Amino acid sequence: MGKPLNIGIVGCGAIIAQYLASFRTLKTVQLVAVADLDPLRAQAVADQYDGVRAVTVEELLAADDVDLVLNLTIPAAHADVALKAIASGKSVYGEKPLAATSAEARTVLEAAQAAGVVVGCAPDTVLGTGVQTARKAIDDGLIGTPVAATATMVTPGHELWHPNPDFYYQPGGGPLLDMGPYYVSALVTLLGPVVSVTGAASHTRTRRTIGSGPRAGEVIPVNVDTHVSGILVHAGGAISTLVMSFDAVRTKSPNIEIHGESGSLVVPDPNLFDGDVEFFGLGAGKWETLPVSAGYVEAGRGFGIADLAATPAGAEPRAGGKLAFHVLDVMESILESARTGSGVAIGSTAPRPELVPLTVLADPVAAGGAVPTQ
Template identity: 80%
Template sequence: MGKPLNVGIIGCGKIVEQYLANFRRLDEVSLVAVADLDPARAQAVADDYEGVRALTVEELLAADDVELVLNLTLPAAHADVALKAIAAGKHVYGEKPLAATTAEAREVLDAAKAAGVQVGCAPDTVLGTGIQTARKAIDDGLIGRPISATATMVTPGHERWHPNPDFYYQPGGGPLLDMGPYYVSALVTLLGPVVSVMGAASHTRLERTIGSGPREGETVPVTTDTHVTGVLVHASGALSTLVMSFDAVKTKSPNVEIHGERGSLAVPDPNHFDGDVQLFALGADDWQTLPVSAGYVDSGRGFGIADLAATPPGSEPRAGGQLAYHALEVMESVLASAKSGSMVQIQSTAARPEAVELTTLTAQVAEVSS
């Protein structure tokens, strides 16, 4: 606190561009080093970002000036890289999910606690004005006691645009583990932790055809379910229905709806940081767009790291490991329920992260908007 947090990135794939764009405008974060299994990709980032060194993974983990490792590797490597960073005394912030399994994720959290370092994890979209304005509306009682929610993500599949979509259609992939972190994290932020789940799943095709890039026309086998539906029972008593699909085409309804005794909220896409929040109050004639009232303004990927940098020692970051672990267990349990046909009890919990006041972070000053 009081000085920029020195960050080293491991993994310089496509997603790194979004983090780099936001790091350039965040005083709370200072990028000092990057590493990738492909040295050319790391060097390309270093060449484009003044003051950044391209290192090997081993060199980055050993670097004294790296305080936090941003882990942008593939999900299968998340736990391994995180554990190595923790062993080197570094804080860790990872892309979602926290790990490939809850067992691996628990190992990461236990190691971090023993080492006295922080763990943060995407998605930090829940810190933006979209989800936070919706949360404030709920906290202010605009819909009364929340009763239910729906969360829907429908797409015909990532192979239409992704040049290497293989991992989306293997165990550990699929729509729930890929996109579910955004939706489950948003639901927990809005409605609180989940205590039990029921799931069902299917897949409609045994292979997918790559639609772009050097492998265009090549087929990819499908070995995991690609349409998942879950019912989440929150500790508050609210019920959420989750639909995640790589099989269907499009949905016209809002991505997330929250229904209460005195009104309903249309919540923007939790894969985005902003968007309109609309309220239909009991007795109203139409939807009302609520003014932006909470969250980080004009935020993007990496704001969770800036938030972590300002988190007092001993406190859980808003986009923290406990929330990421709980979301991962919820998703893993929905898939387990789909296989067994039985309701699954959730063993973990996660407090709703502290609300974000309407805040603007710039390259010059962090100010709270009035």
């Protein structure tokens, strides 16, 4: 009816600052309430955002003026909070992953379908001009039939900068489940759903040393594989090679490359919303930078919620639950393949999200005021 979608946020950790920065610029969403297990953190956010009240989680879930719950809790709590929001008749949008396991994620989607509410999930970085410009180039036939892709993320480990990195090295963590959602979501957006995978995994250390913060020097255990490789076969025939590592030091490989019969694309970092897309055509003498041609301009975290708000009733949002479930299923299957030594057929699928036309959603004039950093 032309009214903004009213948002209530559960979880007021560090990531909330990026969402608040976007919400200040978006006219189609309106933040009304925040909640956190630590009431002081919720109040700190409310104090810096006009018209927002700090409440308990129970009060937020019961609030009549909250249309959608933005779930910014830790991954282990994603399913629990989502199910409670759905039971309260509210749509839900979560940080990645959709849930800690695909089994939990399935219960969320089933509950939402039964309740007639909508599920969305990060990452929405794929809706920015970087991935979307590459997507348009593929759709326009610039590289011909896609043949292959590579996706590479290499870092020596988050313990170098994160003051509390423990969860990265416990079940549910690791480089694939932490960073893989950005890369696999981008690959599905660009090349379509995955039908089978083969994986391999290893870890070089059983302990890590925290490098910053009050716990600097503390040693923590490693109980997950920290280098994961996967071969993904897409429904359209393209084959992607994925490398996610907390063990290697540095790479000069592009974050993502897409290769077709008549050209190749370098796709910018899928953890960002923009960046240059480079093209090398068959018979060309050099790489060229493509003009920005698709995606949400100057996007940030939370634009997936604005996209959800604009999605016609009954249609799947671009950053929707089906895509997030498929991505989680793919990642779990890579790890299963690594454990068993056998290829795994992917039981789920998801529609390749529609292209985002070049669109300006943000209103920079509305972005005044301080943004919390708690």
